[in-house]
Amino acid sequence: MLIISILSLIFLLYTCYFAPARGAAEVLTERTEVSPPSVTPSPSPTNTPSPKPIIYANVLIDPGHGGDDYGAEVESPSINEKILNMTIASRLYELLRRDSEKVRVSMTRYGETTVSRPRRVEIANETADFFISIHCNTSESSLARGISTYFQTHEGVDKPFTSEELAEVIQRTTVESTGARDRGIQYDAELYLLNHTTTPTALIEVGYLTNPEELQLLLDDDYVDLLAEGLRKGILEMADRVIASHK
Numbered sequence: 538m539l540i541i542s543i544l545s546l547i548f549l550l551y552t553c554y555f556a557p558a559r560g561a562a563e564v565l566t567e568r569t570e571v572s573p574p575s576v577t578p579s580p581s582p583t584n585t586p587s588p589k590p591i592i593y594a595n596v597l598i599d600p601g602h603g604g605d606d607y608g609a610e611v612e613s614p615s616i617n618e619k620i621l622n623m624t625i626a627s628r629l630y631e632l633l634r635r636d637s638e639k640v641r642v643s644m645t646r647y648g649e650t651t652v653s654r655p656r657r658v659e660i661a662n663e664t665a666d667f668f669i670s671i672h673c674n675t676s677e678s679s680l681a682r683g684i685s686t687y688f689q690t691h692e693g694v695d696k697p698f699t700s701e702e703l704a705e706v707i708q709r710t711t712v713e714s715t716g717a718r719d720r721g722i723q724y725d726a727e728l729y730l731l732n733h734t735t736t737p738t739a740l741i742e743v744g745y746l747t748n749p750e751e752l753q754l755l756l757d758d759d760y761v762d763l764l765a766e767g768l769r770k771g772i773l774e775m776a777d778r779v780i781a782s783h784k
Protein backbone atom coordinates (compact mmCIF):
# COMPACT_ATOMS: atom_id res chain seq x y z
CA MET A 538 0.00 0.00 0.00
CA LEU A 539 2.79 2.37 1.00
CA ILE A 540 4.63 1.52 -2.21
CA ILE A 541 1.50 2.28 -4.28
CA SER A 542 1.09 5.63 -2.46
CA ILE A 543 4.73 6.60 -3.10
CA LEU A 544 4.39 5.66 -6.79
CA SER A 545 1.18 7.75 -7.04
CA LEU A 546 2.93 10.73 -5.44
CA ILE A 547 5.88 10.42 -7.83
CA PHE A 548 3.47 10.24 -10.80
CA LEU A 549 1.55 13.30 -9.51
CA LEU A 550 4.76 15.33 -9.08
CA TYR A 551 5.92 14.30 -12.55
CA THR A 552 2.59 15.35 -14.08
CA CYS A 553 2.63 18.76 -12.33
CA TYR A 554 6.24 19.80 -12.88
CA PHE A 555 7.59 18.01 -15.94
CA ALA A 556 4.72 17.31 -18.30
CA PRO A 557 3.86 20.99 -18.99
CA ALA A 558 7.49 21.67 -19.80
CA ARG A 559 7.49 18.89 -22.33
CA GLY A 560 4.19 20.18 -23.67
CA ALA A 561 5.72 23.65 -24.23
CA ALA A 562 8.67 22.08 -25.98
CA GLU A 563 6.30 20.20 -28.23
CA VAL A 564 4.39 23.38 -29.08
CA LEU A 565 7.67 25.14 -29.82
CA THR A 566 8.72 22.29 -32.06
CA GLU A 567 5.41 22.37 -33.86
CA ARG A 568 5.67 26.13 -34.38
CA THR A 569 9.21 25.77 -35.63
CA GLU A 570 8.10 23.17 -38.09
CA VAL A 571 5.13 25.18 -39.35
CA SER A 572 6.81 28.52 -39.67
CA PRO A 573 10.61 28.65 -39.43
CA PRO A 574 12.23 31.59 -37.64
CA SER A 575 11.34 34.34 -40.02
CA VAL A 576 14.01 36.73 -41.22
CA THR A 577 11.34 38.90 -42.83
CA PRO A 578 8.35 39.15 -40.52
CA SER A 579 5.02 38.90 -42.26
CA PRO A 580 3.64 42.39 -42.90
CA SER A 581 1.00 43.80 -40.63
CA PRO A 582 -0.38 47.33 -40.34
CA THR A 583 1.52 47.90 -37.10
CA ASN A 584 5.03 46.66 -37.92
CA THR A 585 5.57 47.65 -41.58
CA PRO A 586 7.92 50.65 -41.67
CA SER A 587 7.00 53.09 -44.39
CA PRO A 588 9.85 53.33 -46.93
CA LYS A 589 12.05 56.39 -46.48
CA PRO A 590 11.74 58.75 -49.44
CA ILE A 591 15.03 59.16 -51.30
CA ILE A 592 15.91 62.84 -51.18
CA TYR A 593 18.78 64.41 -53.07
CA ALA A 594 19.56 67.57 -54.99
CA ASN A 595 19.67 67.67 -58.79
CA VAL A 596 22.76 69.64 -59.77
CA LEU A 597 23.49 70.74 -63.32
CA ILE A 598 27.08 71.63 -64.29
CA ASP A 599 27.70 73.69 -67.40
CA PRO A 600 31.17 73.51 -68.98
CA GLY A 601 30.96 76.92 -70.66
CA HIS A 602 31.10 77.14 -74.49
CA GLY A 603 32.03 73.97 -76.45
CA GLY A 604 31.89 72.65 -80.02
CA ASP A 605 31.87 75.56 -82.46
CA ASP A 606 32.03 78.05 -79.60
CA TYR A 607 35.63 78.25 -78.36
CA GLY A 608 35.08 80.90 -75.70
CA ALA A 609 38.07 83.03 -74.79
CA GLU A 610 41.34 82.16 -76.51
CA VAL A 611 44.98 83.00 -75.88
CA GLU A 612 47.74 82.46 -78.41
CA SER A 613 50.88 81.76 -76.48
CA PRO A 614 50.44 78.98 -75.51
CA SER A 615 47.41 78.37 -77.73
CA ILE A 616 44.59 77.63 -75.31
CA ASN A 617 40.81 77.57 -75.73
CA GLU A 618 38.56 78.36 -72.83
CA LYS A 619 36.11 75.59 -73.81
CA ILE A 620 38.79 72.93 -73.23
CA LEU A 621 39.75 74.24 -69.79
CA ASN A 622 36.10 74.61 -68.77
CA MET A 623 35.51 70.99 -69.76
CA THR A 624 38.59 69.74 -67.90
CA ILE A 625 37.46 71.39 -64.66
CA ALA A 626 33.79 70.42 -65.09
CA SER A 627 34.69 66.79 -65.85
CA ARG A 628 36.81 66.54 -62.73
CA LEU A 629 33.98 68.05 -60.67
CA TYR A 630 31.47 65.67 -62.28
CA GLU A 631 33.71 62.73 -61.40
CA LEU A 632 33.89 63.85 -57.74
CA LEU A 633 30.16 64.51 -57.42
CA ARG A 634 29.28 61.09 -58.86
CA ARG A 635 30.69 59.69 -55.58
CA ASP A 636 28.31 61.88 -53.54
CA SER A 637 25.20 60.10 -54.85
CA GLU A 638 23.55 60.07 -51.40
CA LYS A 639 23.24 63.85 -51.69
CA VAL A 640 23.38 64.84 -55.33
CA ARG A 641 22.42 63.66 -58.79
CA VAL A 642 24.81 65.45 -61.11
CA SER A 643 24.49 66.00 -64.83
CA MET A 644 26.16 68.28 -67.38
CA THR A 645 24.91 70.38 -70.28
CA ARG A 646 27.54 68.76 -72.52
CA TYR A 647 29.84 65.77 -72.13
CA GLY A 648 32.10 66.38 -75.11
CA GLU A 649 32.83 68.86 -77.88
CA THR A 650 29.21 69.36 -78.88
CA THR A 651 27.68 72.73 -79.61
CA VAL A 652 24.86 73.40 -77.15
CA SER A 653 22.96 76.65 -77.58
CA ARG A 654 22.49 78.96 -74.63
CA PRO A 655 18.66 78.63 -74.81
CA ARG A 656 19.05 74.85 -74.66
CA ARG A 657 21.32 75.13 -71.60
CA VAL A 658 18.73 77.33 -69.90
CA GLU A 659 15.96 74.90 -70.84
CA ILE A 660 17.84 71.93 -69.31
CA ALA A 661 18.53 73.93 -66.14
CA ASN A 662 14.96 75.11 -65.66
CA GLU A 663 13.50 71.67 -66.33
CA THR A 664 15.88 69.47 -64.36
CA ALA A 665 18.05 71.31 -61.85
CA ASP A 666 17.61 72.37 -58.24
CA PHE A 667 20.56 74.62 -58.96
CA PHE A 668 22.92 75.35 -61.81
CA ILE A 669 26.65 76.14 -61.96
CA SER A 670 28.25 77.46 -65.14
CA ILE A 671 32.06 77.23 -65.32
CA HIS A 672 34.14 79.73 -67.31
CA CYS A 673 37.60 81.28 -67.52
CA ASN A 674 38.15 85.03 -67.70
CA THR A 675 40.32 87.35 -69.78
CA SER A 676 41.53 90.91 -69.29
CA GLU A 677 43.53 93.51 -71.20
CA SER A 678 45.81 93.57 -68.19
CA SER A 679 48.05 90.52 -67.75
CA LEU A 680 48.09 91.32 -64.03
CA ALA A 681 44.40 90.63 -63.49
CA ARG A 682 43.88 87.33 -61.64
CA GLY A 683 41.54 85.52 -59.29
CA ILE A 684 38.07 84.07 -59.00
CA SER A 685 34.75 85.87 -59.34
CA THR A 686 31.17 84.58 -59.41
CA TYR A 687 28.18 86.21 -61.12
CA PHE A 688 24.50 86.03 -60.27
CA GLN A 689 21.12 87.64 -60.80
CA THR A 690 18.17 87.69 -58.48
CA HIS A 691 15.10 85.62 -59.18
CA GLU A 692 12.41 87.16 -57.02
CA GLY A 693 9.19 85.22 -56.79
CA VAL A 694 10.79 81.88 -57.59
CA ASP A 695 10.08 79.42 -54.79
CA LYS A 696 13.51 77.93 -54.07
CA PRO A 697 15.39 77.12 -50.86
CA PHE A 698 18.00 79.81 -51.60
CA THR A 699 18.67 82.64 -54.03
CA SER A 700 21.22 82.79 -56.84
CA GLU A 701 23.12 85.35 -54.76
CA GLU A 702 23.43 82.92 -51.85
CA LEU A 703 24.55 80.19 -54.24
CA ALA A 704 27.17 82.54 -55.73
CA GLU A 705 28.42 83.51 -52.24
CA VAL A 706 28.92 79.91 -51.15
CA ILE A 707 30.55 78.73 -54.41
CA GLN A 708 32.87 81.75 -54.38
CA ARG A 709 33.89 81.17 -50.74
CA THR A 710 34.57 77.42 -50.99
CA THR A 711 36.48 77.72 -54.26
CA VAL A 712 38.68 80.57 -53.03
CA GLU A 713 39.34 78.67 -49.76
CA SER A 714 40.34 75.52 -51.63
CA THR A 715 42.66 77.17 -54.18
CA GLY A 716 44.02 80.19 -52.31
CA ALA A 717 43.26 82.27 -55.42
CA ARG A 718 42.60 86.00 -55.22
CA ASP A 719 39.04 86.63 -54.10
CA ARG A 720 37.40 89.05 -56.55
CA GLY A 721 34.03 88.55 -54.88
CA ILE A 722 30.55 88.01 -56.23
CA GLN A 723 28.95 90.40 -58.71
CA TYR A 724 25.44 91.12 -59.88
CA ASP A 725 25.35 90.95 -63.68
CA ALA A 726 22.30 92.05 -65.61
CA GLU A 727 23.62 91.05 -69.04
CA LEU A 728 24.75 87.42 -69.00
CA TYR A 729 22.27 85.32 -70.99
CA LEU A 730 22.23 82.27 -68.70
CA LEU A 731 21.62 84.40 -65.63
CA ASN A 732 18.93 86.37 -67.43
CA HIS A 733 16.86 83.36 -68.42
CA THR A 734 17.17 80.72 -65.71
CA THR A 735 14.44 80.36 -63.12
CA THR A 736 16.44 77.97 -60.93
CA PRO A 737 19.26 79.37 -58.70
CA THR A 738 22.23 79.91 -60.99
CA ALA A 739 25.83 81.00 -60.49
CA LEU A 740 28.42 81.59 -63.20
CA ILE A 741 31.97 81.25 -61.91
CA GLU A 742 35.06 82.62 -63.65
CA VAL A 743 37.76 80.40 -62.16
CA GLY A 744 40.80 82.38 -63.33
CA TYR A 745 42.39 84.55 -66.04
CA LEU A 746 43.82 83.02 -69.20
CA THR A 747 45.58 86.35 -69.79
CA ASN A 748 47.60 86.10 -66.59
CA PRO A 749 50.60 83.83 -67.43
CA GLU A 750 50.97 82.52 -63.86
CA GLU A 751 47.28 81.80 -63.44
CA LEU A 752 47.13 80.16 -66.87
CA GLN A 753 49.90 77.78 -65.80
CA LEU A 754 47.88 76.93 -62.70
CA LEU A 755 44.75 76.30 -64.77
CA LEU A 756 46.75 73.88 -66.92
CA ASP A 757 48.02 72.01 -63.85
CA ASP A 758 46.12 68.86 -62.82
CA ASP A 759 46.73 69.43 -59.10
CA TYR A 760 45.29 72.94 -59.32
CA VAL A 761 42.29 71.66 -61.31
CA ASP A 762 41.74 69.16 -58.47
CA LEU A 763 41.74 72.04 -55.95
CA LEU A 764 39.23 73.97 -58.06
CA ALA A 765 36.99 70.92 -58.46
CA GLU A 766 37.19 70.10 -54.74
CA GLY A 767 36.29 73.70 -53.82
CA LEU A 768 33.31 73.69 -56.19
CA ARG A 769 32.25 70.31 -54.81
CA LYS A 770 32.26 71.61 -51.21
CA GLY A 771 30.03 74.52 -52.14
CA ILE A 772 27.69 72.31 -54.12
CA LEU A 773 27.33 69.83 -51.23
CA GLU A 774 26.61 72.72 -48.83
CA MET A 775 23.78 73.90 -51.09
CA ALA A 776 22.59 70.31 -51.68
CA ASP A 777 22.10 70.03 -47.89
CA ARG A 778 19.84 73.07 -48.06
CA VAL A 779 17.80 71.58 -50.90
CA ILE A 780 17.44 68.31 -48.96
CA ALA A 781 16.49 70.14 -45.72
CA SER A 782 13.78 72.06 -47.58
CA HIS A 783 12.10 68.76 -48.56
CA LYS A 784 11.94 67.40 -44.97
Ligand SMILES: [Zn+2]
Nearest residue numbers: 601608672673
Ligand atom coordinates in the same frame (compact mmCIF):
# COMPACT_ATOMS: atom_id res chain seq x y z
ZN1 LIG B 1 33.28 81.94 -71.06
